[in-house]
Amino acid sequence: MPVKILTEHINVPGINTFEVYRKMGGYTAVEKALKTMTPDAIVEEVKKSGVRGRGGAGFPMGMKWSFLAKPEGVPRYLVCNADESEPGTFKDHYLMKNNPHLLIEGMIVSSFALGANKSFIYVRGELMYVIHILEKAIAEAKAAGFLGKNILGSGYDLELVVQPGGGAYICGEETALLESLEGKRGNPRNKPPFPAVKGLYQCPTVVNNVESIANTPWIVNNGGEAYAALGVGRSTGTKLISVSGHVNKPGVYEIPLGITVEDFIYADEWCGGIRPGHHLKAVVAGGSSVPILPANLILTLANGDKRLMTYESLSDGGFATGTMLGSGGFIVMDETTCIVRNTLTFARFYHHESCGQCSPCREGTGWMDKVLDRIEHGKGNMRDIDLLVDVAKKIEGNTICPLGDAAAWPVSAAIRHFRHEFEWHVTHPHEATKPGAVYRGEMELV
Amino acid sequence: MTETTNTVAFTPERLAKAQEIIARYPEGKQKSALLPLLHLAQEQYGWVSSEVMDYVAGLLSILPIEVYEVASFYTMFHLDPVGTHVIEYCRTGPCCLMGGEDVYGYLKSKLGIDTGETTADGKFTLKEVECLAACGWGPVFQIREKYYMNLTNEKIDEIIDELSKD
Numbered sequence: 194m195p196v197k198i199l200t201e202h203i204n205v206p207g208i209n210t211f212e213v214y215r216k217m218g219g220y221t222a223v224e225k226a227l228k229t230m231t232p233d234a235i236v237e238e239v240k241k242s243g244v245r246g247r248g249g250a251g252f253p254m255g256m257k258w259s260f261l262a263k264p265e266g267v268p269r270y271l272v273c274n275a276d277e278s279e280p281g282t283f284k285d286h287y288l289m290k291n292n293p294h295l296l297i298e299g300m301i302v303s304s305f306a307l308g309a310n311k312s313f314i315y316v317r318g319e320l321m322y323v324i325h326i327l328e329k330a331i332a333e334a335k336a337a338g339f340l341g342k343n344i345l346g347s348g349y350d351l352e353l354v355v356q357p358g359g360g361a362y363i364c365g366e367e368t369a370l371l372e373s374l375e376g377k378r379g380n381p382r383n384k385p386p387f388p389a390v391k392g393l394y395q396c397p398t399v400v401n402n403v404e405s406i407a408n409t410p411w412i413v414n415n416g417g418e419a420y421a422a423l424g425v426g427r428s429t430g431t432k433l434i435s436v437s438g439h440v441n442k443p444g445v446y447e448i449p450l451g452i453t454v455e456d457f458i459y460a461d462e463w464c465g466g467i468r469p470g471h472h473l474k475a476v477v478a479g480g481s482s483v484p485i486l487p488a489n490l491i492l493t494l495a496n497g498d499k500r501l502m503t504y505e506s507l508s509d510g511g512f513a514t515g516t517m518l519g520s521g522g523f524i525v526m527d528e529t530t531c532i533v534r535n536t537l538t539f540a541r542f543y544h545h546e547s548c549g550q551c552s553p554c555r556e557g558t559g560w561m562d563k564v565l566d567r568i569e570h571g572k573g574n575m576r577d578i579d580l581l582v583d584v585a586k587k588i589e590g591n592t593i594c595p596l597g598d599a600a601a602w603p604v605s606a607a608i609r610h611f612r613h614e615f616e617w618h619v620t621h622p623h624e625a626t627k628p629g630a631v632y633r634g635e636m637e638l639v
Numbered sequence: 640m641t642e643t644t645n646t647v648a649f650t651p652e653r654l655a656k657a658q659e660i661i662a663r664y665p666e667g668k669q670k671s672a673l674l675p676l677l678h679l680a681q682e683q684y685g686w687v688s689s690e691v692m693d694y695v696a697g698l699l700s701i702l703p704i705e706v707y708e709v710a711s712f713y714t715m716f717h718l719d720p721v722g723t724h725v726i727e728y729c730r731t732g733p734c735c736l737m738g739g740e741d742v743y744g745y746l747k748s749k750l751g752i753d754t755g756e757t758t759a760d761g762k763f764t765l766k767e768v769e770c771l772a773a774c775g776w777g778p779v780f781q782i783r784e785k786y787y788m789n790l791t792n793e794k795i796d797e798i799i800d801e802l803s804k805d
Contacts, residue, residue, distance in 0.1 A: 268665070280731045280770040311665070318678065318715045319727075319771055321784040354663045359674050359713025362769065376673035376705075378712040394668055437733040437774035444775050481732060481770075522774070524733050538732040542769050548712075 195449040196423055198411045198431050199404065203291050209326060211333035214294040222410035223339055226302045227347040230413070235306035239409065241417025243429035248274055248365070248402030249480060249520040250595075251504050255417075260389040261307055262397040270398040271304045271312040273406055274370055278317055278362040280481035280542060281522025284433035285403035287445040289316070290323050293330035297353065299406035301339060302413050304351050307399055311352045314403075315370050318357040327355050362546035366594045367400035369548065380550045381594035404433050425451035428503035432518070438525035441465035453499040454478075454507075455492050458525065471527035472638035475611075478507055479519020481539045482599035484606030485532070486516050488639035512606065528638055531631045532614045536607040537565040543600030554597040557588040561604050568615060571622025578615045582608055647694040653679055657698060669699050673709055677716055686717035714768065722757040722764035724802050727781045730767045733774035742778050743767075745792045749799060762803065 207213035214220070226235055240255030261269060273296070277285040289296055296314070304312045316324050331353050334340045342350050356374055358364050364373045368382035371393050392398020408430060412420050421429045428450040435445045440458065442465040448457060458473065459466045467473050476491040477483060492500060495514050500506050507518045526535065544562040549555045564581055567573045585601035592598070608615060614632040618625040625632075649657055657676055664671040676698065680691045692706040699706075710716045717725065728743055747753060750763050757764040773779045776788035787798055 277772045278770060281733050281774050283772045283774050283776075286772045317772065318674070318713070319768075319781060321678070322786075325784075352663075356671075357675055357678055359677070359709075360715035360768070361713050373674065374671060375668070376670035376699075376701075376709065378709055394665065435775055437777065438736045477732075524736070524774070526736060530736060535732050535735070538730065538735050542731050545714075545769055 196431065197447050198420075198423075199288060199295065199407050199433060200292075200445075200447040203288075208292055209290075209294070209330065211294060211330065211337055214292070215337075219294055219410075220298055220334075220337075220339055222298055222413040223301045224345060226305055226413050227345050227349055232306045232308055235302060235409075235413060238412050238417035239306070242408075242412045242420035243417075243427065244405065244408050244412065244420060245427075245429075245504065246402055247404035247408075247432065247521070249279065249482070251518065254401060254405050254408075257389070257401070258307060258399060260387070261399055262390045263308065264397070268311070268394075268396050269307055269309050270393045270396055271300065271307050271309040272367075272370065272374065272393060272398060272400045273300060273312070273314040273403060274365060274367060274400050275314055275316040275320075275403045276358050276362075276365040276370060277403070277520075278365050278546075279520045279522055280539065281437055281477060281524040282435055282480045282520040283437075284435040284445050284521060286320060286323065287435070288403060288407060288433065289320075290326055293323075293327050294334065295407050295410065296327070296403055297330055297334050297340075299409045300353055301334075301344070301351060303399075303401070303406050303409050305349055306409075309399075310350050311354065313354045313356050313374060313393075315356045315358060315364070315374055317364075318359045321357060324355050324357055331355070361548075362542075363548045363594070363596060366596065369594065370400060371398065378548070380548050381596075383593055423449060425501065425503050426505060428505060428518075432502070432521055434502070434521045434523050436464050436523045436525065439468050439471060439527040439530070440525045441468055448502055450503050452502050454502055455499055457502055457523075458492075464525070467525070467527050471529065473525065474528045474530055474638055475526045475532065477516075477522070477524040477526075477603070479517045480522035481524070481542065482595075482602055483517040483519045484512050484515075484602050485536075485610065486514075486606075487610050487637055489637050490514050490610070491516070492639060512602070512609075516606075529629075529631055532607055532611040533565070533569050533618050533625075536604060537562070537569045539603045540565045540600070543596065547596060547600070551592040551594075551597065553588045553591040554600065557584050557597070558600045560584045561600065565604070568618045569626075571618065571626040573615075573619050575616065575619055578608060578612065578619070581605075647684075647688075647690045649679070649694075650683060653683055661699070670701055670705070672699060673701075673706065674713070677706075677710055677713075681716060685723075686719060686721050688718075720757075723762050723805065724782050725764045725766060727766045727768040727771075729769070729771045729773075729777065729779045729781075731770040731774075733770070734777035734779055737777040739778035739790075742790050742792060742795065746780075746795050746799075749795060762805075763799075 245251040364379040369379040373379040388398040473488040544558040585605040589601040778790040
């Protein structure tokens, strides 16, 4: 059985209570960290582990921690990004609702490592029921002496605050999240300065994803080298993959990084294959922002090797033939899926979620939504397809935050790999607008 | 339908909760309590009127405009009166793959209203929202804090019939 770092005990009855979590070995990392390790030694272990940010960007977590400025007399903050809103992604939701103490334990050792005495968990507001679960778990941990003043007699103090968002995808971007946490609109900030220097309340701040932080108790207990020994190359450890769409077993899986995409989709241990009687058409491998790939390209690299579930293998071939691991939001589509329709729902999403601060994104997402809607409803022309590519190109790289890129990529990738479906909508408007109509022409299925 | 009065104020329990929330943040950073307080206000009144926003501004000693600009940015806050049960239906890709649009069509016809509308008896308001982070369990909608997942027409019947009894 592959090592499970995050989900080993997730199905143990009562694991959401302090008592059961503790019985299963929980909070030993806090004891070890506070009683036997220095903050710098923990940072060192996290660096050695090679764990990369699990929110989507994949930036090495230890390196991010080492950038934190430490001016005398200025408070430092750790903020956990639990604003999970990327379409296709629901792993943090799953982890927090089932095993809240794992995140809290991670917050304690991480806050200690960074020298933060007040840390925040910013949870998307829709997950108010998860906020209640976390608040209950925090109260339990506090009652047991793992939070509050002088934790375990170590002299270290920590308060954890759970903050609700208000329903804005953009707050998953770390500087927008900090603005929101300060009680403002979620407009991303210009960088530099980076949060490591000027973050929450203009103080040095680290923002980390839920899954990233949840890895830290295991790293403290087992060491960074043991973590780095799992996985392949620079894709160390395990990864939570949230699977949706046309597979037999949608859900959240903790995979060892390095299994093949084929295994992940077809093995009974994971997704269990495509639903009966249907065939794989396409996959969006890392949340709606990453390029969609047709079946053959998601399973196989250009050189004929099998593609692996790693940061490197998924991005092999660049955007021409590759994609990204992203947030691990794995959306599987069979031959009943209309790519134009699916792309439209994504474009509509980004149009709705653009904060409006940068004109290329504010205007461009609206244009893409409008033009795609026109094509989907049989009112497009051939020039519209090139117009979409052009608009996407003009958004990309021209905005303060990555939402612009995230909006542009799915549209340009859909046209790159499924242009014939867009053209079919233009040339066969009557057929294409029938309920449930899907292009059935030249199509590579697996 | 929930109504506001001219004398907006938190219930004593909610006021105590509000004070506890405000005390969470460092000295001088009480504005951080704005989103939690707007949620608390919406829980009490069902929606966030300008009177409610003025009241929240007063509690935090900030200008009313600082509340308006925030409440209007975040989609969870209802700036107009809504029905007893606000159904927030996910319209994003993964839910659509699982037949979300057909089920939504059924829901609309069952309630006899379109997106953004409220039933004549004031019981249900229908809103379309973006991804609710429950894609593997789609189609999904949310009513207040509760998620309703793996929706089918039959499930819609059960849920709506149950809530109609209130």
